Amino acid sequence: MSILLQVASGEGSQFPLAFTAVYVVGFIAAVTIGSIAWYNSKRPPGWEDKERPDIVPEVDANDPKV
Secondary structure (H helix, E strand, C coil): CHHHHHHHHCCCCCCCHHHHHHHHHHHHHHHHHHHHHHHHCCCCCCCCCCCCCCCCCCCCCCCCCC
């Protein structure tokens, strides 16, 4: 039990805060990019007529620039 309290309070922790911040920011970025990709993919059954949220950009798969 005391080990859990030490970890929770930060005592004896050798893992830098910067690494934790990178993991958290990376996770948030992955969820955001994945959500955009999901919204731009084929819609699941029952979602075909739903509107795209304003925050999600329109991506054209046939765009010659890409």
